Amino acid sequence: MIAGVLKEQPGENRVSLVPEIVKQLEKQGVTVWIEPDAGTRAYYSDESYIQAGAQIKPAGEILQQADIILSIQIPEESSWKMIPAGKVLAGIYQPLYNTALMQQWADKQLTAFSLDSVPRTTRAQSMDVLSSQANIAGYKAVLLAATSYSRYFPMFMTAAGSIAPAKVLILGAGVAGLQAIATARRLGAVVEVFDTRPAVREEVMSLGARFIEVEGAADASAAGGYAVEQSADYKQRQQEKIADSVAKADIVITTAQIPGRKAPLLIPTAMLERMKQGSVIIDLAAATGGNTSLTENNRTVVHQGVTIIGDSNLPSSMPSDASKLYAKNMYNFLQLLIKNGDLVLNFSDDIVQGACITHSGAITNERLKQAEGVKL
Known part of the structure; x- marks a missing residue:
């Protein structure tokens, strides 16, 4: 062979x-x-x-x-x-x-x-390229946000005055989202997380983040870590909750995707325009349309002082370790x-x-x- x-x-x-x-x-x-x-x-x-x-x-x-x-x-x-x-x-x-x-x-x-x-089963975990690469994407998303943001992430108390910690909102608590939580917390940010799956609440809280819950979500347990289509009523309540958190956030990291379909729109233009000037969005769903109305894949868009970075291939920016993990997944499949x-x-x-x-x-x-x- x-x-x-x-x-x-x-x-x-x-x-x-x-x-x-x-x-x-x-x-x-x-x-x-x-x-x-x-x-x-x-x-x-x-x-x-x-x-x-x-x-x-x-x-x-x-x-x-x-x-x-x-x-x-x-x-x-x-x-x-x-x-x-x-x-x-x-x-x-x-x-x-x-x-x-x-x-x-x-x-x-x-x-x-x-x-x-590859089926997302226990036996196939060692071949799960989506998880190994999403882990890197979540990590790099936070670092990219930190270098693009005009302020500190952690709280600082100095003789010249105090600096409040950055407020990070993460939409989606799959593999990428969980790694983003952990990385943002290590950098000293205050983190809030939204996910349609109530089952991830404990994981989110164990990493030191606050979980935002909207009741009545459709069951996503069989979706392999992806988002699923929700009812119109749920979407309305979801938008209201997200809007409040987005308006307060300094950094937003979005990760929601639905296999074979356009990524769900979580942040429309009206919501973007409520964000603070200087805030940053990293959209990991950019390749499938993005979670914001203005996302463009592999491009940075600035709208009314808000920077929107669309990047669906962040693992490629850490090629040594990303290749090592991918190669191991491939070896196990072979x-x-x-x-x-x-x-x-x-x-x-x-x-x-x-x-x-x-x-x-x-x-x-x-x-x-x-x-x-x-x-x-």
Whole structure:
């Protein structure tokens, strides 16, 4: 079995495998090919891969001959069109947002595994790329907010006077939100948190934050850490509660997303205009429309003195550790596909089946089958 690692496109600094994982795969009889400079932006040199047992190969050779092709983001069109029928790809492909492309891959007879579709079960925790990368996003969101904010985070008492601590509001207490709470508290901020799931109250409070609750939320226990659609009445009460907290906040970090749908609008323009000048919003849902009405992905917007930073790929700004965690997730997933050094697709395994998006010329993912434009 040959596992090939592609160099990511500009803007993505992570790499699918790191040298220590290459070494482990080589011990299992897997040959690893790495595209030149694939790990350079994550500070893993070609030489470090060679020392781990990998071979440096041109992209064309990897695309044509590797049994499984690894890339974090979707390869550019000119690349994936070179892949012969029957080959296997694995990465984070956001299939619910890329239905047309997944159909093209199915038509091309490619087998695609998207690790963001791995079932969020206890057995699959070691393969959960969403959690490992969201942890980094939550951490970096707070640091980005701190460097963008014009005031201190902690309280200071000096001879020249006292500085009040920053007030941070975090919308969504999933993995990213919880890490954001912990990081903001370490920096000395006062933190409030809103989430539609009452079950996260204890976790929020254990980190030293205040939990804002709106009664009557729809059950989100089966949504895998994502938001779910709420009733109109609930949304109205939610907006009122959030509006009060947003108006008082110095920093707002938003994380709410719904799989396959536009991110819920939590902060409309009227609410933005009630915020204090100099306040900062970090919107981690920017790639799917954002949680504010003015969010633009990968851009910073300033509206009436409020800075809105849309960044859906903060893990790429910590590429060394992000790659290390991602590579470990990938390695654990590959253990389900490797048998005696060969690639074996065991679709009786619920994790393999859940992560598989396309196979044998068809869309196999049940959620994606319901999407518009998918052949049934």
